[in-house]
Amino acid sequence: MKIGIIGGGQLGKMMTLEAKKMGLHVIVLDPAKNCPSHSISDEHIVAGFDDAAAIKELAAKSDVVTYEFEHIGAGPLIELEAAGCKIFPTAKSLKVIQDKLTQKQALKEGGAPVGEFAGVGSAAEVEACGKVFGYPLMLKARTGGYDGKGNFLVKSPGEVAGACQVLQRGAAALMVEKFVDFEMEISVLACRTESGQTTVYPVGQNNHADSILSETRVPASISAETRVLALNTALQVMDVFKGVGMFCTEMFVLKDGGILINEVAPRPHNSGHYSIEGCVTSQFENHVRAVCGLPLGDTSLLLPVVMRNILGSDIESRGRAVVDGLDRALAVEGVKVHIYGKEESQHKRKMGHLTVMADTLELAAERAGEAWSQIKIY
């Protein structure tokens, strides 16, 4: 079985490691010659994500095509799908999800819990929404955002024009969301096969720094009721998009224990990296199983687990990545370190992560913090 992966970054790399373990043939498409997947894939098509001919070549060489990120043109994938190629998640679901406005509309229509939102075409329309939703108001580029990029928290009507200008620099269409005063951010992975087998992972509790995920703790410190709500919501999302493969639903836990969906990613997710060590079957293995039409594996949590991101610690400089303190980090009990192998480190770029399992979540968090403070990539 040959699997084509669009994107050879860390998510593509971790998919590839699982696919190779199971003896599958992996072809990656990525413009970077030395991307993290390069050295571990059977074949690497060096081409841009918008290179329709290269994507066609990938599909021709593969039994199934998947992708590690959702910011790719859906057009070529829709064409390939129409021509009978297997693309998972489907190009149709990708197209709906990659536009945050149509994503929210689909979720709302499907009865999933979302906050108030609206598409906006001008600063005047943003201000009109501000009168209804109040401030602060979340202004978002409908496409292309990640790690807080493409989002702007507008604190007052006076900031609207400037915020629109910043986000529309890339000529992006915009939307607004009513600000959610949440208690906690959580995420839940769910996975589905084409034949409809579905599975869901434990709830992860996410901490962010500067809008970038810094830590995921599993299980989340939430009530049993909220847990059930969260798991059900993740499954509802699979049903709305008829998802095939791994989907991650980021949610807000409200002060009353209720749940609102923040965003859905149609792929394995940073907040699910804990599953590599923490669950019987990782998000990457189950994604590979799902897109290849294989039965899904057990998602049980083995022990409480904490994942911490390792970001590029350069402030001023960019350059060839140097890992410092791997030995000191690994000296902390129970630590597993993943270094993605990106050639160049940049300030706050995701360069690796580490995971700690322990008998208690507190102990895992303490050890993860200790190890994390020892390792630097610059």
Add this chain to the structure above:
Amino acid sequence: MKIGIIGGGQLGKMMTLEAKKMGLHVIVLDPAKNCPSHSISDEHIVAGFDDAAAIKELAAKSDVVTYEFEHIGAGPLIELEAAGCKIFPTAKSLKVIQDKLTQKQALKEGGAPVGEFAGVGSAAEVEACGKVFGYPLMLKARTGGYDGKGNFLVKSPGEVAGACQVLQRGAAALMVEKFVDFEMEISVLACRTESGQTTVYPVGQNNHADSILSETRVPASISAETRVLALNTALQVMDVFKGVGMFCTEMFVLKDGGILINEVAPRPHNSGHYSIEGCVTSQFENHVRAVCGLPLGDTSLLLPVVMRNILGSDIESRGRAVVDGLDRALAVEGVKVHIYGKEESQHKRKMGHLTVMADTLELAAERAGEAWSQIKIY
């Protein structure tokens, strides 16, 4: 950090997967262009294991050199070591271990529990030993054997001449061992860094079919006393050989609960594959950590675990490997399947393995058996 691995079979592949996870650069040396490690390593030197120039090239490109099997000429490694290259396990320990007679002598001198044995130069000497040790008598080629190859169980004096002829076909030097009427075969992995940090894994219980490992169950069904004896023996072995890296000690459990060492392998071992899913840190990750001078990871068992080998099921034919029933095997709860990606399947060749963790060993064994009966590679 660049790690050179002599051998790109399944053990080299699993080392490579762990090394790549940690962002290390891997160069493999293997004569087979499409060996299991080929597609996942950064570089592949296609050369024979006895090609001194190629081994020199590997060492020149690597910060440390290790190997996946012990049947390589120690000569080139000893030279490289003398020239300052890091070779782990050391060439000196390799040289002693790869000759089963000097291995047993070293163990005996170090006070480790071994049965009676003797080097033999002729059929007459074997018969002389038979008079002392009795029959059946285990006749072994001193070098090059694996999976029962190179061993001959001589049942009576009349079989001595024939057995010598069979084993000496490769001009092998021979040794004899007094037959051990054991209760059970077990193995224990232990790992040591150059600086002397040492760790030991849980005891695995091994079942063989036709002298090839078929199943490992962890934890082994042995008494607490035997367990302590086994763990101590594995650590004693590390001390005897001043082992750096992963060593596997195969032992016999006697009817009185005592222990005798069968053989030592200076590398990760088939009977330790359970550790990939079953332990916090796998034998492959700890081997990589050890040879790279990194601290060793936690070897705790997460849950009872059973590993089953998947052997090539051809009887008559050899040919391009075909995997049948991966989907049916993965449909069994908790099953993880490893397919090595060998191009050619042969009768009884090790083509993959599967692992099942469960709340009880019985359940894990039942599920492993069920999954194993579903998958065929031919």
